Amino acid sequence: MNNFLLYTITIVLLLVSYFKDKKKTFQALKKAWRSFENILPEFLGVIMLVGILLSVLNPPVISKIIGKESGWFGVILAGIVGAITLIPGFVAFPTAAMLLQNGAGYMQIGAFVSALMMVGVVTMPVETRYFGKKLTLLRNILAFLFSFIVAYIIGKVVGGL
Numbered sequence: 330m331n332n333f334l335l336y337t338i339t340i341v342l343l344l345v346s347y348f349k350d351k352k353k354t355f356q357a358l359k360k361a362w363r364s365f366e367n368i369l370p371e372f373l374g375v376i377m378l379v380g381i382l383l384s385v386l387n388p389p390v391i392s393k394i395i396g397k398e399s400g401w402f403g404v405i406l407a408g409i410v411g412a413i414t415l416i417p418g419f420v421a422f423p424t425a426a427m428l429l430q431n432g433a434g435y436m437q438i439g440a441f442v443s444a445l446m447m448v449g450v451v452t453m454p455v456e457t458r459y460f461g462k463k464l465t466l467l468r469n470i471l472a473f474l475f476s477f478i479v480a481y482i483i484g485k486v487v488g489g490l
Contacts, residue, residue, distance in 0.1 A: 368455065389431060395441065397434035404480045407437040411444030412473055415451045439483035443476035 346354045395403040395410075416424065425438045433441075448469050449456055456465045 393432075395428070395434065395437035396432050397437075399434065399437060403434060403437045404440045404477065407433075407441035408444045408473065408476050408480070411441040411476065412448035412469075413450045414445055415449070416445060418446060421445050435487040436480040436484040440476050440480035443479040444473060447472035447476060 343354070346357070395407040399406070421442055425442050428438055428441070429435070450469070453465055453469065456468075460468075
């Protein structure tokens, strides 16, 4: 439903733009298409890498490594796996629930999902191209550290510490 709403709003605003100024609307669409063409090869590479990672790192293997008893070692490992894996949010949260059902710990899943959503090791080449190396590294390092803060807070709240 949310996607339908976003697409509807986008189409309505595109039509408003078209009726306001046809020439600028077509220029914007052409510019957007060129940007899409430039990023497409890198994006396809990222998708292929993600497919390979997901086939190797299936839920039973991950839950065995990041179980409740793994402690901070499992939290760090989960953070690293989350940082190098690229999964969209609508797949990440059901995956986290499945991992919890297979014996993963709450702290480990907290670090995994936080790093998964905030750290972009796989997407660093694309991000570096647009934001620069220094900003990309700083953002990713801070996001990675924050994922451990999230795991610690979850451990305190849920009692996993």
